[in-house]
Amino acid sequence: MAEPVTSDATEACPDSRDIALLGQWQTFNGALQRLNEILLAELEATAGVTLPGFVVVWHLFNAPERSAPMGDLAQILRFSTAGTTKLIDRLAEAGLVERRTHASDRRVTLATLTPAGAGVAVRASSAAAAALRRHIVAPLGDEGFATLVRAVSGIAPAGDATGNC
Amino acid sequence: MAEPVTSDATEACPDSRDIALLGQWQTFNGALQRLNEILLAELEATAGVTLPGFVVVWHLFNAPERSAPMGDLAQILRFSTAGTTKLIDRLAEAGLVERRTHASDRRVTLATLTPAGAGVAVRASSAAAAALRRHIVAPLGDEGFATLVRAVSGIAPAGDATGNC
DNA sequence: CAAGATTGAGACCTCAATCTTT
DNA sequence: AAAGATTGAGGTCTCAATCTTG
Numbered sequence: 145m146a147e148p149v150t151s152d153a154t155e156a157c158p159d160s161r162d163i164a165l166l167g168q169w170q171t172f173n174g175a176l177q178r179l180n181e182i183l184l185a186e187l188e189a190t191a192g193v194t195l196p197g198f199v200v201v202w203h204l205f206n207a208p209e210r211s212a213p214m215g216d217l218a219q220i221l222r223f224s225t226a227g228t229t230k231l232i233d234r235l236a237e238a239g240l241v242e243r244r245t246h247a248s249d250r251r252v253t254l255a256t257l258t259p260a261g262a263g264v265a266v267r268a269s270s271a272a273a274a275a276l277r278r279h280i281v282a283p284l285g286d287e288g289f290a291t292l293v294r295a296v297s298g299i300a301p302a303g304d305a306t307g308n309c
Numbered sequence: 310m311a312e313p314v315t316s317d318a319t320e321a322c323p324d325s326r327d328i329a330l331l332g333q334w335q336t337f338n339g340a341l342q343r344l345n346e347i348l349l350a351e352l353e354a355t356a357g358v359t360l361p362g363f364v365v366v367w368h369l370f371n372a373p374e375r376s377a378p379m380g381d382l383a384q385i386l387r388f389s390t391a392g393t394t395k396l397i398d399r400l401a402e403a404g405l406v407e408r409r410t411h412a413s414d415r416r417v418t419l420a421t422l423t424p425a426g427a428g429v430a431v432r433a434s435s436a437a438a439a440a441l442r443r444h445i446v447a448p449l450g451d452e453g454f455a456t457l458v459r460a461v462s463g464i465a466p467a468g469d470a471t472g473n474c
Numbered sequence: 475c476a477a478g479a480t481t482g483a484g485a486c487c488t489c490a491a492t493c494t495t496t
Numbered sequence: 497a498a499a500g501a502t503t504g505a506g507g508t509c510t511c512a513a514t515c516t517t518g
Contacts, residue, residue, distance in 0.1 A: 272334075
């Protein structure tokens with residue numbers, strides 16, 4: 145509803161600068177998608193984990209007590225809490241993590257890494273790092289890569305969503 | 310199977326360079342994920358389409374006859390042909406595309422953009438371009454953005470998957 | 475009642491099997 | 497038989513509703 149257009153010329157011909165920009169974006173995204181597919185295949189072959197699974201075990205591996213509350217994991221994964229619950233279900237089924245209840249606050253459930261999970265974290269991280277070096281860092285050069293990371297991460301700092309200008 | 314390690318020191322302590330690299334990669338990916346969420350919300354709000362839906366209508370809009378075979382769409386989307394079939398089902402249900410059979414080869418099904426679909430393509434592309442400029446091109450600068458695109462797209466040209474060196 | 479987590483229903487993708495046309 | 501597309505089964509996520517604890 146609401147079409148405050150000057151005429152229906154708007155529907156006929158998009159700006160040529162928009163066309164070019166969207167083309168660039170599609171190129172950019174396509175390349176990143178291919179890279180992620182490579183990384184994913186490497187993780188699967190080397191450690192038998194999916195990408196979200198790796199994110200979880202890697203975070204737990206570097207966390208105090210090798211454990212973290214479900215809510216934290218959801219935030220890191222950018223998943224809903226429901227989705228996180230089911231992911232942890234699968235990882236627990238596979239024997240990589242275990243559930244505990246927080247001592248002083250019985251509402252929170254902590255996911256804790258098992259020894260098997262730690263092994264997976266180490267193997268997977270090694271494979272992922274190798275793949276990143278081979279396919280990204282090497283072609284870009286060390287500083288080229290650093291520049292890339294800094295440029296992109298400077299764009300979307302950490303907070304908001306759509307349109308707060 | 311197969312653990313050709315020197316000792317189990319391998320399982321105890323991953324290389325610190327790997328840790329740093331994976332941290333950078335996570336930062337990079339997190340930022341891109343946020344950007345995509347912004348873009349997705351903009352598309353949904355402005356034109357009522359999902360990201361794959363936009364990719365389809367935009368490709369058709371710029372295609373000869375405003376139509377393309379299912380297989381081509383699958384390749385662009387990086388979807389299976391089955392997934393593409395179901396996506397087109399939904400877009401057809403929404404009245405944005407129609408199915409035809411290719412004249413000279415009756416095996417291929419062409420998805421054709423309807424007038425309603427063309428309108429969506431124009432509105433959505435305008436919104437997407439605006440969002441890209443506001444959130445990416447502006448903070449990076451025109452040439453910074455161009456550099457970014459060139460750097461990343463140079464990495465994964467167009468073909469292979471895992472490990473053909 | 476608010477916060478944290480889980481459950482059930484539904485949406486969207488993939489893989490394997492099938493159908494049609496060449 | 498091979499190429500193109502569709503169907504059915506299965507996996508993974510989200511949203512809404514629920515349960516438990518603070």
